[in-house]
Amino acid sequence: MAVSVKIPVALRPATGGESEVRVEGATVAEVLDALFERFGELRERISDEQGALRRFVNVYVAGEDIRFLEGLDTPVADGAEITILPAVAGGV
Amino acid sequence: MAAEKLKCKECGTEYPLEALYVCGRCFGPLEVAYDHSTLDDTAALRRRIQAGREDVWRYADFLPLSGPPPGPGNRAIPLAGVSAGWTPLVRAERLGEALGLRNVYVKNDAANPTHSFKDRVVAVAAARARELGFATLACASTGNLGNAVAAQAAAVGLPSFVFVPADLEEQKLLATGIYGTSLVEVRGNYDDVNRLCTELSGEHDDWAFVNINMRPYYAEGSKTLAFEIAEQLDWALPDRVVAPIASGSLFTKVARGFEEWLTLGLVAGAVPVMHGAQASGCSPVANAFEAGADFCQPVKPDTIAKSLAIGNPADGPYALDLARRTGGTIEAVTDDQIRDGIALLAQTTGIFTETAGGVTTAVLKALADRGEIDPEETVVLLITGDGLKTLDAVRGSYERREIDPTLESFEASTPAEPRIARAVA
Numbered sequence: 001m002a003v004s005v006k007i008p009v010a011l012r013p014a015t016g017g018e019s020e021v022r023v024e025g026a027t028v029a030e031v032l033d034a035l036f037e038r039f040g041e042l043r044e045r046i047s048d049e050q051g052a053l054r055r056f057v058n059v060y061v062a063g064e065d066i067r068f069l070e071g072l073d074t075p076v077a078d079g080a081e082i083t084i085l086p087a088v089a090g091g092v
Numbered sequence: 093m094a095a096e097k098l099k100c101k102e103c104g105t106e107y108p109l110e111a112l113y114v115c116g117r118c119f120g121p122l123e124v125a126y127d128h129s130t131l132d133d134t135a136a137l138r139r140r141i142q143a144g145r146e147d148v149w150r151y152a153d154f155l156p157l158s159g160p161p162p163g164p165g166n167r168a169i170p171l172a173g174v175s176a177g178w179t180p181l182v183r184a185e186r187l188g189e190a191l192g193l194r195n196v197y198v199k200n201d202a203a204n205p206t207h208s209f210k211d212r213v214v215a216v217a218a219a220r221a222r223e224l225g226f227a228t229l230a231c232a233s234t235g236n237l238g239n240a241v242a243a244q245a246a247a248v249g250l251p252s253f254v255f256v257p258a259d260l261e262e263q264k265l266l267a268t269g270i271y272g273t274s275l276v277e278v279r280g281n282y283d284d285v286n287r288l289c290t291e292l293s294g295e296h297d298d299w300a301f302v303n304i305n306m307r308p309y310y311a312e313g314s315k316t317l318a319f320e321i322a323e324q325l326d327w328a329l330p331d332r333v334v335a336p337i338a339s340g341s342l343f344t345k346v347a348r349g350f351e352e353w354l355t356l357g358l359v360a361g362a363v364p365v366m367h368g369a370q371a372s373g374c375s376p377v378a379n380a381f382e383a384g385a386d387f388c389q390p391v392k393p394d395t396i397a398k399s400l401a402i403g404n405p406a407d408g409p410y411a412l413d414l415a416r417r418t419g420g421t422i423e424a425v426t427d428d429q430i431r432d433g434i435a436l437l438a439q440t441t442g443i444f445t446e447t448a449g450g451v452t453t454a455v456l457k458a459l460a461d462r463g464e465i466d467p468e469e470t471v472v473l474l475i476t477g478d479g480l481k482t483l484d485a486v487r488g489s490y491e492r493r494e495i496d497p498t499l500e501s502f503e504a505s506t507p508a509e510p511r512i513a514r515a516v517a
Contacts, residue, residue, distance in 0.1 A: 006291070008114075008290070008291075008294055009293075009294040009297070010114045010115075010116050010119065011116075013116065019294075045116075045117065045118065045119060046119070054118060054119050054120075055387050055409060056102065056114070056118075056119045056120050056121060056406070057119050058287075058404070060287065063284070063287070065283070065390055065404065067389060067390050068390065068392070083287070083291070085287060085290045085291065086113075086114040086119050086121075086290070087121075087404065087406040
């Protein structure tokens with residue numbers, strides 16, 4: 001299933017400047033693997049040594065934080081949009 | 093000035109002092125690093141601070157500008173903008189009596205120009221943005237920040253964009269819109285607004301989002317709360333501080349301020365015991381504290397304390413670490429406790445706070461009720477915003493009495509004894 005992944009500015013040097021990348025995958029984990037396959041440099045920036053997401057990386061499927069879904073096992077529908085963003089901003 | 097570079101809090105990678113906020117290597121947050129080696133004469137430094145402006149720029153040595161503070165003396169940024177800080181530290185004897193404590197102080201940041209502590213962080217972020225040549229200010233806001241950004245932009249003549257959740261208190265929307273900003277109400281909660289703005293900041297790199305690409309500079313502004321508290325306590329540190337937590341930025345930066353002054357010898361002692369306060373309707377950091385975790389599982393906020401309604405707190409891990417290493421706690425209180433906290437503060441100090449101050453007051457009360465605080469300790473309660481911002485929270489909280497304009501009507505309706513605000517033991 002083809003999905004599009006939106007790449008944040010801080011990671012675009014690792015994708016040759018591309019802001020949106022289309023890859024195949026049925027879960028978030030598969031999508032990220034496909035992404036790392038194409039842009040090897042992304043792996044260590046997004047994932048820690050155990051393959052989990054680094055703690056300041058947020059991933060959204062159709063605008064919803066995957067920590068409210070099934071984490072890396074969250075299924076992704078054909079044509080879904082996945083967004084990777086740093087955890088920032090905030091109020092008090 | 094002493095700001096030297098940006099440094100990743102996670103992996104230590106260094107960056108120049110530009111509009112950067114996230115480490116390209118590990119995605120960790122960036123923080124301003126200083127070289128304070130020239131500040132070795134503490135007596136002279138104290139005198140300079142005491143002779144300084146009565147606003148955040150009094151502490152310019154500890155803030156991240158490359159030139160002097162904004163104002164007529166600064167050719168690059170001659171407009172001073174909205175002044176912020178130097179708010180009262182009030183000795184709260186009656187509140188202390190009600191809680192069985194002898195040395196309670198209230199740091200009343202509702203006394204800022206737009207009635208919340210956000211004027212501090214915006215003063216710093218906007219000044220740095222102007223130094224860097226930005227011509228538009230923007231923010232993702234739960235309300236207070238929007239007030240402060242819109243006002244600051246108006247005062248320095250810059251266009252601004254304020255993004256807020258559409259369900260925000262009307263008072264906060266009105267008090268932002270009046271400044272002539274572009275107010276954008278987003279259908280979603282704060283975390284949705286934040287996600288949108290993080291994406292937007294990537295597409296509009298000529299906008300200074302004060303709490304996104306200006307975040308390292310913005311966050312530094314909260315340190316001025318610590319500096320003022322120390323100076324107002326006659327160059328001493330309190331034993332404990334009770335502070336609100338939403339993203340965890342203020343909580344951690346207040347402690348950082350105390351640490352910087354301890355390192356330089358401007359004050360003696362140790363970092364105070366830090367207590368973080370959240371609403372139980374949005375308590376990802378308190379939950380993690382209780383569970384012994386070092387990261388926060390995000391939550392969907394549902395609380396009257398909307399200025400603290402951040403379900404995905406960026407500085408959560410650092411807030412947890414700070415509470416633990418100072419022997420403090422991170423606590424959550426219910427909406428009813430928050431309303432009681434607002435009333436307790438109002439009726440013992442004369443200070444009317446918004447819901448976030450109800451949260452900190454309720455947490456102080458819970459700590460006192462549990463006997464965790466020695467009655468002789470010096471405790472500072474942070475009040476970060478004004479009660480007029482969250483009127484809905486206290487609607488119906490007092491007894492109404494309407495009479496005809498006659499003596500008879502008054503006598504018939506009013507008990508012989510006037511009501512005492514709040515009797516304390």
